[in-house]
Amino acid sequence: MGFYCSLVYSIPKNICLLKPGFTLAGGHHFNQVSKIKARMQDQPDKVRVPHVLTVAGSDSGAGAGIQADLKACAARGVYCSTVITAVTAQNTVGVQGVNVVPEEFVAEQLKSVLSDMRPDVVKTGMLPSAGIVNILCQSLQEFPVQALVVDPVMVSTSGDVLAGSSVLASFRDKLLPMADVVTPNLKEASALLGGMLLESLADMRSAAKSIHEFGPRYVLVKGGDLPVSSDAVDVLYDGNDFFEFRASRVRTSNTHGTGCSLASSIAAELAKGLPVISAVKVAKRFIESALEYSKDIHIGNGRQGPFDHLLKLKNNAPGLCAAYPFDPSSLFLYAVTDWRMNRKWGRSITDAVKAAIEGGATIVQLREKEAETGDFLESAKACLEICRQYGVPLLINDRVDVALACDADGVHVGQSDMPAQTVRALLGPDKIIGVSCKTPEQAQQAWADGADYIGSGGVYPTNTKENNRTIGLDGLKTVCSASKLPVVAIGGIGISNAHSVMELQVPNLRGVAVVSALFDRESIVTETQKLHKVLLESAVKVR
Numbered sequence: 001m002g003f004y005c006s007l008v009y010s011i012p013k014n015i016c017l018l019k020p021g022f023t024l025a026g027g028h029h030f031n032q033v034s035k036i037k038a039r040m041q042d043q044p045d046k047v048r049v050p051h052v053l054t055v056a057g058s059d060s061g062a063g064a065g066i067q068a069d070l071k072a073c074a075a076r077g078v079y080c081s082t083v084i085t086a087v088t089a090q091n092t093v094g095v096q097g098v099n100v101v102p103e104e105f106v107a108e109q110l111k112s113v114l115s116d117m118r119p120d121v122v123k124t125g126m127l128p129s130a131g132i133v134n135i136l137c138q139s140l141q142e143f144p145v146q147a148l149v150v151d152p153v154m155v156s157t158s159g160d161v162l163a164g165s166s167v168l169a170s171f172r173d174k175l176l177p178m179a180d181v182v183t184p185n186l187k188e189a190s191a192l193l194g195g196m197l198l199e200s201l202a203d204m205r206s207a208a209k210s211i212h213e214f215g216p217r218y219v220l221v222k223g224g225d226l227p228v229s230s231d232a233v234d235v236l237y238d239g240n241d242f243f244e245f246r247a248s249r250v251r252t253s254n255t256h257g258t259g260c261s262l263a264s265s266i267a268a269e270l271a272k273g274l275p276v277i278s279a280v281k282v283a284k285r286f287i288e289s290a291l292e293y294s295k296d297i298h299i300g301n302g303r304q305g306p307f308d309h310l311l312k313l314k315n316n317a318p319g320l321c322a323a324y325p326f327d328p329s330s331l332f333l334y335a336v337t338d339w340r341m342n343r344k345w346g347r348s349i350t351d352a353v354k355a356a357i358e359g360g361a362t363i364v365q366l367r368e369k370e371a372e373t374g375d376f377l378e379s380a381k382a383c384l385e386i387c388r389q390y391g392v393p394l395l396i397n398d399r400v401d402v403a404l405a406c407d408a409d410g411v412h413v414g415q416s417d418m419p420a421q422t423v424r425a426l427l428g429p430d431k432i433i434g435v436s437c438k439t440p441e442q443a444q445q446a447w448a449d450g451a452d453y454i455g456s457g458g459v460y461p462t463n464t465k466e467n468n469r470t471i472g473l474d475g476l477k478t479v480c481s482a483s484k485l486p487v488v489a490i491g492g493i494g495i496s497n498a499h500s501v502m503e504l505q506v507p508n509l510r511g512v513a514v515v516s517a518l519f520d521r522e523s524i525v526t527e528t529q530k531l532h533k534v535l536l537e538s539a540v541k542v543r
């Protein structure tokens, strides 16, 4: 991905948020570990959630400001509360209007959040007046937090003024001395230093050093706007050493809100307990990935578009977004592959899958118990391409890693495979998860674990699975009646008996899953077509 962090000088050993005597925003000292423990002792059964409070302006276009902060924190897995200092009418063209929130009301919001919710880290963005900066400093003195990250927002990238020069003195004299990290871009660093021209890495270093004299623990001068640089380089200074953070410069105009998002991500990582240098490193890598991911998305017609913090908007996002939301009717004719049969008939798995789909299969599962992982992945990728062309979901038997690696539509697991709950945690909310169940208890568990459907059988004896207990039509009926999830029947089902299965007319039974009846035959297309016909006829009769 091209990210690297080069340390211009060596990393001092004492930079760690967890060290005793950490300097607090507000000049307080305390031990972070003992504070977390103390809080947990109050309520030992509660889970501590890292929490960032952002004090910033709203961007109606939602690329920057409060909205960017919320998305960045969500993406980094951290809770984010918000104190709004101004409401801007803003889009990808520029800022059309600014409505500053009255100072007293900013104070009221600060008190509400700080007194009750005790955020770990405060991050500031647009602070449009000296009065608001002063109120924030007072609030932080009254309610100290573990770290303060100041993004000294002054001018939007579109060139519109968000905080005039009247705030500069308050920044320098009050807020920066309390800050743990301050993150000016080139223009902001220049403004803080009375207009000094910044055009090179050397200039950024000297600016970082000068800004450090205002009192923050760390200064990060961001080089997003550094002319003639092929990399996006930021310079961090801790009072002793310089650290350079480099990312390859993503060729995109979707960079609106990068500054806000970087500062929020740093705050989020600090809230999780990372030391400052690690937090900056992770945050910068996140921005680079999100920009790279969103480089071609198009929102708005202005010069600077927003990017996608959650990496969800782009189609076919690897591992993030199911191509098809689960439709239980896709269980109707469920084709399950078998490598031995394909070898016996001398066919590739892709030919087998294509033939089954052309014959009418409505969902496909790759069940390649013996395959080497690399081969399985390659086959899965090739089959997925075919399935996507036909709009048929592709599931992977058992192998969550393979499903993730090829971005399959889901996974089918048995009772002795990875628990469905864990599969769900790994695959996320969108993917399809099926579980093999022989009993009502197992069906209940599958539902509780977040599965989408269950496969129930063996209905009839079968050769494709050794030592598999046959539950018969009665067993299937019992499971279907107890199940809260749609059911597909499996085990020894084919053209001759599919009708008897579907005729059961039990609730939740949505289709049949077949292996040999399709794949251990001379013509997969013909057999699938025949089975499809039988199923359709049963469906018509049952209705």
Ligand SMILES: Nc1ncnc2c1ncn2[C@@H]1O[C@H](COP(=O)(O)OP(=O)(O)O)[C@@H](O)[C@H]1O
Binding pocket: 157, 184, 185, 186, 222, 223, 224, 225, 232, 233, 234, 247, 248, 249, 250, 251, 252, 255, 257, 258, 259, 260, 262, 284, 287, 288, 291
């Ligand atoms: N095109 C880009 N590719 C990769 N990183 C970028 C790009 N533009 C900005 N960044 C990074 O995004 C972060 C925000 O930087 P910058 O754009 O300078 O701040 P601001 O948004 O406050 O003007 C920095 O880490 C910077 O290096």
Ligand SMILES: Cc1ncc(COP(=O)(O)O)c(N)n1
Binding pocket: 056, 057, 058, 059, 064, 065, 066, 088, 090, 125, 126, 153, 155, 156, 157, 158, 162, 255, 256, 257, 258, 259, 260
């Ligand atoms: C409310 C608000 N806050 C901050 C920024 C700066 O963001 P950027 O410099 O990335 O345009 C902005 N445009 N709007």
Ligand SMILES: [Mg+2]
Binding pocket: 157, 224, 255, 256, 257, 258, 259
């Ligand atoms: Mg920018």
